[in-house]
Amino acid sequence: xxxxxxxxxxxxxxxxxxxxxNLRPTRQRKALAELLLRHxxxxxxxxxxxxxxxxxxxxxxxxxxxxxxxxxxxAGLLRELVVDSGRAYFDTNTSHHHHxxxxxxxxxxxxxxxxxxxxxxxxxxxxxxxxRVDVIVRVRKDDA
Amino acid sequence: xxxxxxxxxxxxxxxxxxxxxNLRPTRQRKALAELLLRHxxxxxxxxxxxxxxxxxxxxxxxxxxxxxxxxxxxAGLLRELVVDSGRAYFDTNTSHHHHxxxxxxxxxxxxxxxxxxxxxxxxxxxxxxxxRVDVIVRVRKDDA
DNA sequence: TCAATAATTTAGAATTATTTTAATGAAAAA
DNA sequence: TTTTTCATTAAAATAATTCTAAATTATTGA
Numbered sequence: 001x002x003x004x005x006x007x008x009x010x011x012x013x014x015x016x017x018x019x020x021x022n023l024r025p026t027r028q029r030k031a032l033a034e035l036l037l038r039h040x041x042x043x044x045x046x047x048x049x050x051x052x053x054x055x056x057x058x059x060x061x062x063x064x065x066x067x068x069x070x071x072x073x074x075a076g077l078l079r080e081l082v083v084d085s086g087r088a089y090f091d092t093n094t095s096h097h098h099h100x101x102x103x104x105x106x107x108x109x110x111x112x113x114x115x116x117x118x119x120x121x122x123x124x125x126x127x128x129x130x131x132r133v134d135v136i137v138r139v140r141k142d143d144a
Numbered sequence: 145x146x147x148x149x150x151x152x153x154x155x156x157x158x159x160x161x162x163x164x165x166n167l168r169p170t171r172q173r174k175a176l177a178e179l180l181l182r183h184x185x186x187x188x189x190x191x192x193x194x195x196x197x198x199x200x201x202x203x204x205x206x207x208x209x210x211x212x213x214x215x216x217x218x219a220g221l222l223r224e225l226v227v228d229s230g231r232a233y234f235d236t237n238t239s240h241h242h243h244x245x246x247x248x249x250x251x252x253x254x255x256x257x258x259x260x261x262x263x264x265x266x267x268x269x270x271x272x273x274x275x276r277v278d279v280i281v282r283v284r285k286d287d288a
Numbered sequence: 289t290c291a292a293t294a295a296t297t298t299a300g301a302a303t304t305a306t307t308t309t310a311a312t313g314a315a316a317a318a
Numbered sequence: 319t320t321t322t323t324c325a326t327t328a329a330a331a332t333a334a335t336t337c338t339a340a341a342t343t344a345t346t347g348a
Contacts, residue, residue: 024315026325047305061327066306086335087305088229100268103275115266121281122259124244128283131247135279137265139272168344170296191334205298210335230305231334 012037021075031058032068036078041093043081043108049090083108083136098135111137156181165219175202176212180222185237187225187252193234227252227280242279255281 014033015025023029035052036042044052050065069090072078081089083101089108091099098116100109116135124130158177159169167173179196180186188196194209213234216222225233227245233252235243242260244253260279268274 024324026314028326045305063307063328064326067325082226082229085224085226085229085232100266102272109269111266115264117263118279119261119263120259122244122255124281124283125246125253127286128246129286130281131284132282133279134282135262135277137268137274138276138278139268140275142271142273168295170344172297189334207299207336208297211297 017077021077023071023075028058028060028064029068029071031056031060032065033072033077036072036090036092041091041110043089043091045087045089047087081108081134098137100137100139103138103140111135161221165221167215167219172202172204172208173212173215175200175204176209177216177221180216180234180236185235185254187233187235189231189233191231225252225278242281244281244283247282247284255279 012034014030014037017033017037018025018029031053032049035049035056035058036044046062046065046069049069050060050062053060053065069078069080073080073090076094077092079091079094081091081099083089083099084106091108091110093110098111100111102108116137118133118135121130121133156178158174158181161177161181162169162173175197176193179193179200179202180188190206190209190213193213194204194206197204197209213222213224217224217234220238221236223235223238225235225243227233227243228250235252235254237254242255244255246252260281262277262279265274265277
């Protein structure tokens with residue numbers, strides 16, 4: 001039998017995590033943090049995460065999923081990826097790395113380690129500084 | 145006085161260009177080809193190109209601008225860029241090069257020559273082949 | 289040259305992803 | 319607790335793009 005407390009057996013302390021980035025540990029934010037960060041690296045859209053939360057029995061609106069994802073990005077818990085226009089992907093891996101993007105399926109994959117090396121960057125124009133370098137390796141079905 | 149023929153003094157033959165890629169040289173397609181390809185490299189959105197066409201006195205609908213941009217991409221006359229989710233940019237430079245993206249202003253700039261070198265690419269997963277490698281160097285106002 | 293055919297354009301409706309609004313509910317501070 | 323502040327939500331609003339079906343225009347072949 002399940003205990004009466006809402007202990008779902010999460011392996012990390014989402015409350016502490018949220019507190020550490022100055023976000024109130026609400027039911028919704030804890031649930032999303034657990035869905036997103038419990039497992040290893042994930043690439044997900046707001047829409048899909050919302051569906052996943054609902055399937056997991058979490059009552060949450062799509063607007064809150066959007067809000068929360070953006071707050072997580074601001075807090076450095078997630079990184080936002082732009083690979084096809086029209087939808088935003090969120091990546092739970094915030095360390096420096098690049099991506100494969102499958103043009104046929106829309107799937108995103110991390111490129112392992114430093115398998116991509118960007119040599120010699122140009123310097124940024126006028127009063128600008130480089131904030132990030134994104135490398136997207138687009139792949140598609142082999143025509144062979 | 146202007147001649148009675150519709151000779152607007154374009155420096156290249158848009159009709160021939162369109163024919164060469166199997167697109168009928170309609171009034172609208174010729175006008176867009178001229179706006180896009182007359183000058184050097186451009187990065188533009190459908191919305192902005194539409195406004196520019198209207199300002200130039202070309203009667204054309206936004207739907208046609210979208211259709212035409214995609215046809216030009218398919219024909220290899222343009223390249224579509226994805227840099228911020230929500231809007232698509234089209235680049236008149238179809239040769240191999242990369243981009244700066246100014247996160248503050250939304251401006252795109254070509255990165256000159258081979259100022260960016262991508263060393264060692266990983267090979268594509270399973271039955272996939274690499275179709276393109278995009279490098280986007282995101283810049284923002286200097287915090288200094 | 290001209291009708292017949294096929295391709296293109298268009299206005300407007302529809303779609304998709306996302307953001308905003310204004311009201312209600314929950315967490316932190318007093 | 320009570321108050322204050324922050325978060326959530328449903329629903330409406332917005333933005334970019336695509337679709338639809340009708341009207342127009344380009345090309346082809348007599």
